[in-house]
Amino acid sequence: MLDNIRIILVETSHTGNMGSTARAMKTMGLSNLYLVNPQVQPDSHAIALSAGASDVIGQATIVNSLDEALEGCQLVIGTSARSRTLSWPMVAPRECGEKSVEQAKTVPVAIIFGRERIGLTNEELQKCQYHLYIPTNPEYGSLNLAMAVQLVSYEIRMAYLALDEKNAVNSDSSEVEYPPAQDIERFYVHLESVLNESGFIRKAHPGLIMNKLRRLFTRAHIETQELHILRGILTSMEKWAKK
Secondary structure, rough: HHHHHHEEEEEOOOOOHHHHHHHHHHHOOOOEEEEEEOOOOOOOHHHHOOOHHHHHHEEEEEEEEHHHOOOOOEEEEEEEOOOOOOOOOOOOOOHHHHHHHHHOOOOOEEEEEOOOOOOHHHHHHHOOOOOOOOOOEEEEEOOOOOHHHHHHHHHHHHHHHHHHHHHHHHHHHHHHHOOHHHHHHHHHHHHHHHHHHHHOOOOOOOOHHHHHHHHHHHHHOHHHHHHHHHHHHHHHHHHHHHH
């Protein structure tokens, strides 16, 4: 899924930003880096700042135009600022991560980061379905390129992990068998009988304890195997009492 997400840098002018971007990506499991018409080629400085993510730099796809980088992508999100006169649907990093992961299940997704000094042009932003806005401190919103990539990559990873966990829970729950209502009722009858025989339930208030126990087991949402264990415990106690 994460391989379907492209991080695109447009006309990057500092090789250090390429390396730092690669590092930010790899720490969050992303590896698909595109460089659109870079003003300088990746060099040893980029490798040094990648801090172990040289494979991301080495495998980066270098293209001449943004259209080439976007080929095949069905969701395109471009970084922007709210102050632009161009009105467009906006997303914050968290929503960007969620949308990207959802779409990346089946199709390529592109997230575009503009030039260090001037960002993306209006023409480039018009190629996007959404504009990504990072809600920084209004009094000081200075983020360098790699910081912005790191923030967005983090939200992508969080969305990916949340989806992975949800799928795991759904998979586990689909394998769990829960007892039918009549079996639960038989258990309560059995439990009440044993508690009565043992003298645990007070005859003056016979329903009080059972009401509380019903609430307890309802909250626990016991599974079929767990119910069998409980019934087995009660049967064992009955046999012990007879001896």
